Every structure is written in structure tokens, then in C-alpha cells.
Amino acid sequence: MVELGVNIDHVATVRQARKTDEPDPVWAAVEAELGGADGITFHLREDRRHIQDRDAEVLRKTVAVKLNMEMAIAQSIVRIARKLKPDQCTLVPERREEVTTEGGLDVIRFRRRIKEVVKQLKAVGAICSAFIEPIAEQIETSAECGFDAVELWTGGYAHARGPRAVRRELERLEDGIATGHATGMIVHGGHGLTYRNVAPIAGIPGWGEFNIGHSIISRAMFVGIREAVQEMKDLLILHAPEETS
Numbered sequence: 151m152v153e154l155g156v157n158i159d160h161v162a163t164v165r166q167a168r169k170t171d172e173p174d175p176v177w178a179a180v181e182a183e184l185g186g187a188d189g190i191t192f193h194l195r196e197d198r199r200h201i202q203d204r205d206a207e208v209l210r211k212t213v214a215v216k217l218n219m220e221m222a223i224a225q226s227i228v229r230i231a232r233k234l235k236p237d238q239c240t241l242v243p244e245r246r247e248e249v250t251t252e253g254g255l256d257v258i259r260f261r262r263r264i265k266e267v268v269k270q271l272k273a274v275g276a277i278c279s280a281f282i283e284p285i286a287e288q289i290e291t292s293a294e295c296g297f298d299a300v301e302l303w304t305g306g307y308a309h310a311r312g313p314r315a316v317r318r319e320l321e322r323l324e325d326g327i328a329t330g331h332a333t334g335m336i337v338h339g340g341h342g343l344t345y346r347n348v349a350p351i352a353g354i355p356g357w358g359e360f361n362i363g364h365s366i367i368s369r370a371m372f373v374g375i376r377e378a379v380q381e382m383k384d385l386l387i388l389h390a391p392e393e394t395s
């Protein structure tokens with residue numbers, strides 16, 4: 151059964167709009183766990199626009215499920231990750247002008263630096279995952295760099311319009327899962343997944359985990375985080391492929 155990682159950055163975004171102490175992403179993590187989240191995901195960005203160092207430290211001390219830190223490959227962030235020791239580190243591209251992480255990390259272009267970062271993170275016991283587009287060469291290079299997992303960017307699917315485009319993106323993801331498994335890695339997925347579009351993706355066998363943020367936190371404004379997470383978990387169970395359900 152695919153696991154659900156809940157990205158809580160948006161809770162910190164609301165707090166940072168006033169630079170006050172509420173809402174607390176640490177409370178959000180507790181509520182998400184109570185709703186059945188298998189993991190808590192946060193992104194400590196270099197510009198600290200949402201999650202702060204204090205959040206990362208308290209999350210490390212309080213989260214009982216898998217703690218997944220999304221992070222850039224910058225040395226200042228790697229240093230923090232090595233001290234924090236999250237269960238999983240997901241390397242992502244980071245540009246200051248972007249609203250959220252757009253597209254995947256170019257593992258081929260930055261392979262030398264990335265190999266070094268993976269080595270440093272694995273040395274402190276973290277599972278290493280690369281957030282990449284579902285492109286065979288990127289997946290194969292990720293395996294060469296020593297990653298344990300890849301998180302395939304599902305934004306192409308989420309943004310696809312029309313049944314043919316959607317079918318094509320689903321096939322790209324299926325191929326990506328096969329390539330990932332063939333190279334011995336676990337395959338995760340994330341970005342742009344919502345209550346409305348998750349069913350076809352959830353029906354594909356072979357996923358390790360999904361990381362979902364925006365849609366769950368948006369729904370939580372109306373029903374609360376615990377309920378919103380439960381609803382997404384129910385959808386994943388409902389649409390799970392037969393062999394894994």
C-alpha cells in the first residue's frame with residue numbers, strides 16, 4: 151500500500167504572513183499523524199520563507215512517523231540536515247523566485263555535487279531521495295549517484311489537459327516506476343496531487359509514497375487537518391491497485 155507523506159509547509163506560510171507563532175506547523179504534524187499520515191514532509195528553504203530552523207528542530211523531536219526533509223543541495227542546508235538527521239532527505243531544486251518547487255532536480259547536470267551530498271547524508275543514516283522528472287536518464291543517473299529512492303514529479307500529470315495528454319503522462323510515470331525499480335530504487339511521487347486527480351495515479355502499482363501538500367492543507371481549512379488527511383488516505387485505499395490493496 152502506498153504511504154502518504156503530508157507536506158506541512160503551507161501552515162508555516164500562513165504563520166510567516168504575520169511573523170507570529172500561529173498556526174504552528176508542529177501542531178499540524180500532530181494532527182496529520184492522528185489522521186493517518188505515514189510521513190511528515192517539510193522543506194527548509196534557504197530563504198526560510200515558511201519553515202524555520204526551530205520548526206525543523208521541534209519536528210525532529212516530536213514526529214513519530216517518517217520525517218522527510220525536502221532540501222536544496224547547498225552546503226549550508228546539508229550541514230543542518232546532517233545535524234538534524236531526518237529519516238529521509240529529498241533533494242529538490244530551489245529557485246528564490248518560484249512559488250513552489252517547479253519541476254525536478256537536474257541530477258545529470260549536478261551529478262558530481264549530488265553524489266557528494268548523498269554520501270554525506272547517508273553517512274548520518276538518512277534515506278536519500280531525488281525529486282526528478284520521470285525521464286529514464288535522470289532516474290538512472292540518480293541510481294548511479296547512490297540514491298535509495300526517487301520521487302517522480304507528478305506535475306506533468308497534474309497539469310495535463312485532455313484524456314490523451316493525461317494518458318501520456320500516466321504512461322511516463324509507469325515507465326518511470328519500472329526504470330526506478332530496475333535500478334533498485336524505491337519510487338515515490340508528488341506535486342500537484344489533489345482529491346480530484348489522485349485516483350488514476352493511486353491505481354498504478356509500485357509506488358512507495360506520495361507527498362501531498364497544497365490540496366490537503368487547502369481542504370483542512372474547511373474540515374481540519376486530521377479529517378483532510380483521513381479523506382486522502384481513504385482515497386488511496388479505495389483506488390489502490392488490487393495486488394497491493
Ligand code: PXP
Nearest residue numbers: 251281340341342361362363364
Ligand atoms: N514533493 C515535493 C518534492 C515538493 O517539493 C512538493 C511541494 O512542496 C510536494 C511534493 C507537494 O506538492 P503539492 O503541494 O503540490 O502537493
